[in-house]
Amino acid sequence: MPHRTHALVATVLVLGQGVLTPGAVSTSAPSQPEAPTGVTAAAGEQRATVAWVPPAAGTVPPPETRITRGPRPRGVVPRRSSRFTWASTPEGLPTRCTLDRRAVPCEDGELRLSGLGPGTHGFTVAARDPDGGEDPSPAARFWTVPLDDRHLDVGSGWRRGRQPAAYRGTLLRATRRGATLSTPGIDVRALALVASVGPRAGSVTAFLGGRRLGEFDLQAPSRRTRRVIPLASFAGVHNGRIRVVVRSRGKPVVVDGLAVETWFVAPRQTD
Structure with a gap:
């Protein structure tokens, strides 16, 4: 029977905010428990230790934000109130919102506005990840109250x-x-x-x-x-x-x- 060579595929996997890369490979099971230096995975009859490596700067994409409900872009809304909802990728991130270039509190993916004066209004929302990264191109909507x-x-x-x-x-x-x-x-x-x-x-x-x-x-x-x-x-x-x-x-x-x-x-x- 021909000899089978076992190899660990060197594909880099991105999980959450870190990168999994191949580590040291042993040809037999260790006789003593190893220190928890990473994630241990089986590869055929061999075992490979995969270490956690922090991502290099710029390798993790910034969050993205999209408005899912609101006035029609550049539309005319003959009332003084509007409602916005939005979503982010990844989901459930905190957001930063502005109305007419001023910060407004926004939580739970929804904002209700009332008492809007006549003229053009602009709303923006940007998702923020746990490390402080922010959507570089916030989702925006502009509309006019008559x-x-x-x-x-x-x-x-x-x-x-x-x-x-x-x-x-x-x-x-x-x-x-x-x-x-x-x-x-x-x-x-x-x-x-x-x-x-x-x-x-x-x-x-x-x-x-x-x-x-x-x-x-x-x-x-x-x-x-x-x-x-x-x-x-x-x-x-x-x-x-x-x-x-x-x-x-x-x-x-x-x-x-x-x-x-x-x-x-x-x-x-x-x-």
């Missing part, structure tokens, strides 16, 4: 009203062609109207400074409130006075608010 209709400059032809289903309970209504809503000059990256739609609704024209953004029809098969109607999105920041002008005549135009994306940094945004 400016309420009560904060718009209102020209003639508009009537204020209240409705429980409206954004923050109030709205503006006009049927007269040329009735105008506006804001002072502001930095804009994206713009959307929060309005009611329906089968008899009218239409508007939107402007940023002297630039005409387009005509927008609010007609829809059924009546719905707090609809987000995108008006414009830009590659960079534009500054100017925003105007929304009623284009139709004798048809109702009902406005809840105006969503203005005011700033945006483009890191890794995750779903």
